[in-house]
Amino acid sequence: MSFWEYLGNRHQQLLTDAYQHASAVFQCMVVATVIGVLIGVVTYRSEWAGNLATLTTSTILTIPSLAMIGLLIPIVGLGVPPTVIALTLYGLLPIVRNAIVGLRGVDPSLVDAATGIGMSRPMRLVRVELPLAWPPILTGIRVSTQMLMGIAAIAAYASGPGLGNEIFRGIASLGSKNALNQVLAGTLGIIVLALLFDAAYVLIGRLTIPRGIRV
Amino acid sequence: MSETSTSTASGASIELENLTKRYPGNPQPSVDNVNMEIKAGEIVIFVGPSGCGKSTTLKMINRLIEPSGGRIRIDGEDVTDIDPVKLRRKVGYAIQSAGLFPHMTVAQNIALVPKMVGWGKSRIKDRVEELLDLVGLDPGEFHGRYPRQLSGGQQQRVGVARALAADPPVLLMDEPFGAVDPITRDHLQDELIRLQHELHKTIVFVTHDFDEAIKLGDRIAVLRERSHIAQFDTPEAILTNPADDFVSGFVGAGAALKRLNLTRVRDVEITDYPVVTVDDPLQDIFNRLRDSGTNEILLLDKRGRPYKWLRRGDLMRAKGSLARAGTLVHDTVTRDATLRDALEAVLTDNAGRVAVTGRRGEYTGVVDMETLMNSVHELLEADRLEAMEHQHELEEARAAQTHAEQEGDTDGGGKKA
Numbered sequence: 001m002s003f004w005e006y007l008g009n010r011h012q013q014l015l016t017d018a019y020q021h022a023s024a025v026f027q028c029m030v031v032a033t034v035i036g037v038l039i040g041v042v043t044y045r046s047e048w049a050g051n052l053a054t055l056t057t058s059t060i061l062t063i064p065s066l067a068m069i070g071l072l073i074p075i076v077g078l079g080v081p082p083t084v085i086a087l088t089l090y091g092l093l094p095i096v097r098n099a100i101v102g103l104r105g106v107d108p109s110l111v112d113a114a115t116g117i118g119m120s121r122p123m124r125l126v127r128v129e130l131p132l133a134w135p136p137i138l139t140g141i142r143v144s145t146q147m148l149m150g151i152a153a154i155a156a157y158a159s160g161p162g163l164g165n166e167i168f169r170g171i172a173s174l175g176s177k178n179a180l181n182q183v184l185a186g187t188l189g190i191i192v193l194a195l196l197f198d199a200a201y202v203l204i205g206r207l208t209i210p211r212g213i214r215v
Numbered sequence: 216m217s218e219t220s221t222s223t224a225s226g227a228s229i230e231l232e233n234l235t236k237r238y239p240g241n242p243q244p245s246v247d248n249v250n251m252e253i254k255a256g257e258i259v260i261f262v263g264p265s266g267c268g269k270s271t272t273l274k275m276i277n278r279l280i281e282p283s284g285g286r287i288r289i290d291g292e293d294v295t296d297i298d299p300v301k302l303r304r305k306v307g308y309a310i311q312s313a314g315l316f317p318h319m320t321v322a323q324n325i326a327l328v329p330k331m332v333g334w335g336k337s338r339i340k341d342r343v344e345e346l347l348d349l350v351g352l353d354p355g356e357f358h359g360r361y362p363r364q365l366s367g368g369q370q371q372r373v374g375v376a377r378a379l380a381a382d383p384p385v386l387l388m389d390e391p392f393g394a395v396d397p398i399t400r401d402h403l404q405d406e407l408i409r410l411q412h413e414l415h416k417t418i419v420f421v422t423h424d425f426d427e428a429i430k431l432g433d434r435i436a437v438l439r440e441r442s443h444i445a446q447f448d449t450p451e452a453i454l455t456n457p458a459d460d461f462v463s464g465f466v467g468a469g470a471a472l473k474r475l476n477l478t479r480v481r482d483v484e485i486t487d488y489p490v491v492t493v494d495d496p497l498q499d500i501f502n503r504l505r506d507s508g509t510n511e512i513l514l515l516d517k518r519g520r521p522y523k524w525l526r527r528g529d530l531m532r533a534k535g536s537l538a539r540a541g542t543l544v545h546d547t548v549t550r551d552a553t554l555r556d557a558l559e560a561v562l563t564d565n566a567g568r569v570a571v572t573g574r575r576g577e578y579t580g581v582v583d584m585e586t587l588m589n590s591v592h593e594l595l596e597a598d599r600l601e602a603m604e605h606q607h608e609l610e611e612a613r614a615a616q617t618h619a620e621q622e623g624d625t626d627g628g629g630k631k632a
Contacts, residue, residue, distance in 0.1 A: 113314030116279055116387075117328050117377065118304035127327075131318045210318040212361030 006181040014166065018189050021162035024155070025148045025197070028084055032091030033141055039092070040099025040137075041125065050100045057093040065090065065154045073158055083152070083160035090151050091144040098140030102133030135209055142201045149194040153186065163189045226256035226417030227290035227384035229276065234285035236271055246271050247441040248285070248616065255290075255384075256415040260428040262465070263438035263445075272442045273387055273421045277306045289385060304332050307386040307416075312394040313374030315362040321347070321373050322358045328381040346376040349413075351406060368399035372406070379414070388420045392427070404430055425465055429454070429473055437462050448605045451477055455595050456602030458609070474595065475555035480548055483590035485571050485580030488513050493522065493537065500537075501530060513570060514541060519577040521547055521570040547572045550579065554591070557582050 007014065039057075043049035065086065072082035106129050114124045130137075156164030163186045170182030230253070236246040246268040253259045261269040274280040276287060278299040286295045294302050315324050322343045329339045347354040350372040362370055371391060378386055392400045404427065411418065422428055428435045429450040436447040439461055446458040454474045457463035466473070489507035491500045492515045504512045504527060514537065516522040523541035532540065546560045547570045560569040561584055568583035 109310060109312065109314050110316060112279065113308070113310055114316070116277060116303060116308035116310065116314075118300055118302075118331055119327075120300050123331075128316055132316075210361075212317045212319065212363060 003181050003184060006178060007185060010185070014163075014185055014189060017161075017163045017166055017186075018193060021149075021152055021164075021190065022193050022197075024080075024083060024087065024161055025145065025152050025193075028087035028091055028148060028152075029141065029145055031084075032088045032144060033095055035088070036092050036095030036140070036144075037099050037130075037137060039096050040103060041130075044100045044103040050104070054093075054097050054100060057096045060089050061093045065151045066157060069154060069158045069160075078159045080160060082158045083155035083162075086155070087148050087152060091148050094140040094143040094147070095137065096140075098136040099133065102136035103129055105136070106132045131210065132213065135205070135213065135215075138201065138205055138209070142198065145197050145201070146194055149190050149197070153190060163193075225384065225415040226254075228255045228288075229253040229385060229417060229419065230286075230288040231272075231276070232286040232288070234272065234275055234287065235283050236268070236275060236280060237283045244283070244441060246275065246282075247443060249442050249444065250612070250616070251436065251444070251447065253417060253419065255417055257433040258411060258418040258420060258431055260432035260435045261419065261421045261438055262423065262425055262428040262435055263442075264440075264465075265423060267438045267440050268442035269421050269423075269438050270389055272438070273389055273419055276385075276419060277303045277308060277387055279303075279308075304328060304381060305383050305385070307378035307380075307383040309371075309374045309378040309386070309388045309391045311390045312367070313362070313370040313391075315370055315373055315377070317362050319361075320358070321352075321360050321362070321365070324362070324373060325377045325380050327377065332381050334381075342380065346379060347373075349379070349410065350376045352376075366399075367395045368403060371395060371399075371403055375407070375410070379416075384417060386416045386418045388418060390421055390423070393422070393424075400427075407431060425467060426473070429476065437465055444609070446606070447609060448602060451594075451598045452602030452605060455598035456606065458606055471591070471595065472555065474598070475558060475591065476553045478554045478590075478594060479550065480552050480554065480557050480571055480582060481550040483554065483582070484586055485550075485582055486586055488570075488581040490515055490578060491525075492519070493517060497530075497537070500525070504530065511566070513544075513578065513581070515578055518575075521572065521578050524566070544570055547576075548582070549573070554587065558587055561587060 036057075039053050043053045068086050068089070069082050072085055076082050076085065110128060110132070111124065114128045119127065152160075152162050153164035153167055155162055156168045166182050166186030166189070170179045170184075170186065173179050173182075229251075231249050231251040234246060234249040234251075235244050237244045249272055251259075261273060263269045271280055275282045276289075278287075278294075281299075282295065286293055288294065289306070315321075316327075319327075325343045325346055326339050329342055334342070343358070344354040347357055352369060352372055357365070357369070357373075362373070365373065374391065375388075378388075392403050395403065408431065420428075420431060432450055434447060434449055435453055437445045437453065437458075439445045445465075446453055446462045451474065453462065454466060454470045454477075457466050457470070463470075489503055489509060490513045491503055494517065495503075500512065500514075504525070510526060512525045513521055514523040514525050521544040523537075523543055525537075525541040529540040546564065548557050548560050549572055557569060557571075561567055561582065568581050570578060571580045571582055573579045
């Protein structure tokens with residue numbers, strides 16, 4: 001069976017997997033973004049707290065993904081939970097780091113001006129600091145998403161959802177006539193998804209970054 | 216039309232009483248016991264070398280820097296302990312390089328404070344247009360622009376508009392024109408003077424440029440280290456009678472020349488000069504010249520504007536026509552020109568005098584070297600007397616303060632560096 005015939009035969013299954021893959025990554029990204037930005041907001045003002053947050057999240061990233069999921073299975077069981085937890089944790093680093101860098105990078109004279117004209121701290125954060133830090137944060141989200149696309153494939157190891165199942169099935173039946181097709185379909189699917197997400201981020205950037213600070 | 220609807224709150228007085236700022240780990244206070252009364256509606260300039268604490272003192276007025284001691288009263292109300300966010304919404308604040316938020320349009324930037332204090336949408340919209348108009352920017356054109364699409368000078372104008380947005384009685388300006396080129400700075404200073412004529416806010420303005428201080432200030436506080444007031448007086452008084460070497464060093468060379476910038480031609484005596492117009496018959500002109508006893512007569516054109524200087528000799532050689540006689544008037548000054556401009560014109564004129572013109576360029580009189588010298592001498596003398604009087608007051612206040620300090624020190628164990 002050629003690759004194209006394989007795609008034709010299995011498109012139903014592949015689309016479901018792709019949808020689940022995308023949906024898992026998307027949802028984890030939303031959670032990671034919220035948590036990551038919150039961590040950034042809480043820690044950026046203090047030198048050591050900010051460094052601690054960056055250090056912790058980068059330590060998490062050094063754990064091999066297979067090991068991380070393996071370690072989570074005894075605690076939260078198989079399926080969706082270990083996938084979501086692992087993906088969210090992995091997604092944090094670029095967001096936290098860029099949030100801290102972005103918030104610290106806001107021109108101090110603008111912070112001074114914001115306070116000087118009578119903005120309270122929360123207002124200053126929402127109206128001035130976060131909008132100005134948004135472009136780097138968005139870049140962080142974009143990097144995170146790319147990374148999670150690949151890592152999400154490992155989730156199949158814990159019976160998680162997504163295109164990883166296709167790849168694992170192929171690897172498990174190496175030598176059979178469809179093995180290569182399966183691995184190829186899974187991998188290419190992930191690449192296509194990653195490109196689609198990236199395009200979406202470009203669009204989001206156009207829509208959410210105010211014209212005054214767009215480069 | 217919008218200008219007539221301006222309902223402005225004019226200035227409020229500011230009193231600083233024993234205002235002090237200490238930073239932890241620094242035995243010397245950065246701002247030490249500043250006492251100052253700023254009258255409603257005046258522009259007071261804090262001027263001093265870098266690091267003298269002038270900016271810190273300013274930022275304590277809206278409590279961007281919390282004072283470690285002392286009181287601040289605005290319009291009699293003690294604001295040292297009220298909610299700083301509320302205080303700042305009543306005090307306009309403009310800083311160097313404008314501090315506009317780059318992600319907001321010009322209109323959004325200006326609308327910030329009115330929005331915070333809860334104005335209605337249409338009122339804010341009108342106010343934004345009115346302010347843009349006031350600072351000399353076309354509302355239609357600049358309304359929707361982003362700060363980076365503006366020149367430095369335009370940004371600074373928007374910065375001032377934003378500071379004025381909710382019509383605060385007090386305006387704090389922290390080296391607002393420090394980052395623009397000299398020509399633009401000059402324009403902005405003129406604009407500020409014009410604005411202040413309309414608005415009568417109380418403005419506290421920090422700069423390290425003494426010439427800027429002279430130009431803008433009703434009164435100038437020359438500050439030395441730890442924000443000690445070396446002299447607090449009118450620009451005239453500081454120029455003619457600097458309190459000590461520190462102040463005179465800061466005033467710099469050419470104090471008398473700088474003083475000339477502060478007086479306008481209309482403030483000095485303008486002498487009348489024999490004039491004739493081009494329509495007068497030649498014989499009349501001869502007679503006028505003979506009667507006047509001067510060597511020269513000023514010929515005016517049909518609209519009464521200075522046209523030519525005619526000497527006796529010129530008339531002799533004129534032979535019936537004035538077309539080629541005399542020297543053309545190439546330089547005049549208006550009544551609003553500074554004495555410095557007038558001196559410049561007098562010096563470049565080979566006969567040592569310059570014609571003064573009115574609003575439409577019509578002749579109103581002549582200023583010559585002698586008038587200038589006499590007026591300047593009178594001015595300097597008057598300034599000197601006034602300055603000495605103020606200096607005496609300041610010294611008395613300082614003596615009282617030192618006395619109080621010593622009393623306090625003996626109570627507290629008396630440690631003095």
